[in-house]
Amino acid sequence: MGRKLAIGCGTVFVVLFLVGAGVAWWFIGRPAASVVGAVRDVQRIESIREGVRDTGRYQAPADGVLSDGQVERYLDVQRAMRARLEDRVQTLRQRYEEIDQQNRDPSPTELAQAWADTTGLLVEATEAQVDALNAQAFSLEEYRWVRRQVLLAAGFAAPGYDITDLTGDGPAPGEAVAPGATEVPEANVQLVAPHAEELEQTLPFAWFGL
Numbered sequence: 001m002g003r004k005l006a007i008g009c010g011t012v013f014v015v016l017f018l019v020g021a022g023v024a025w026w027f028i029g030r031p032a033a034s035v036v037g038a039v040r041d042v043q044r045i046e047s048i049r050e051g052v053r054d055t056g057r058y059q060a061p062a063d064g065v066l067s068d069g070q071v072e073r074y075l076d077v078q079r080a081m082r083a084r085l086e087d088r089v090q091t092l093r094q095r096y097e098e099i100d101q102q103n104r105d106p107s108p109t110e111l112a113q114a115w116a117d118t119t120g121l122l123v124e125a126t127e128a129q130v131d132a133l134n135a136q137a138f139s140l141e142e143y144r145w146v147r148r149q150v151l152l153a154a155g156f157a158a159p160g161y162d163i164t165d166l167t168g169d170g171p172a173p174g175e176a177v178a179p180g181a182t183e184v185p186e187a188n189v190q191l192v193a194p195h196a197e198e199l200e201q202t203l204p205f206a207w208f209g210l
Contacts, residue, residue: 044123045122049126049140052138052140054134054138054139054142055139058139058142060145064149064183064184065185066150066188068191070142071146073136073137074150077138078198078201080128080131081205085121085124092117125205125208125210149184149188150188151203152184153185153188153192154193154200156200156203
């Protein structure tokens with residue numbers, strides 16, 4: 001049975017059968033052209049990230065306190081990704097809502113296609129993210145730290161799965177969210193509180209390491 005994932009962007013949502021897609025990849029997908037293409041997409045994600053211009057080490061503050069500018073830059077990255085993916089997300093939403101409305105389990109072909117759609121969307125999202133990181137003068141290291149601190153301060157367990165783990169090319173498990181203390185400074189809570197609703201919409205991106 002498929003699991004639905006909604007990417008918040010106003011009223012724009014995409015339904016992706018992630019559990020079913022994973023099963024399709026392991027058991028039926030390898031011979032399928034759509035899944036072969038999906039594997040190539042996953043392998044591309046890490047190389048796309050090499051386009052981030054700022055590759056310097058980021059020294060996080062000892063007190064773990066975010067600056068106003070870091071929160072705004074993080075939100076600007078997320079907004080840029082959602083804006084760039086809106087049309088693609090709308091297309092996929094319509095496709096999978098049609099299946100969902102039929103009140104049936106997706107077919108093996110549809111599961112394989114869902115996996116390909118997921119990875120293809122992540123390639124596009126990664127390209128959008130790299131452009132946005134460069135525009136906001138973020139390194140991946142600083143961005144990951146900021147994302148973790150922002151989401152924790154907003155009351156969300158900071159997600160950090162990276163789909164490139166499937167190829168062995170991505171960061172080690174847990175690395176995608178960047179290391180750091182789990183204590184949440186009160187200053188961070190106050191800083192992100194006005195953005196709680198918008199931050200909730202960023203969770204699907206963050207779950208995939210974006």
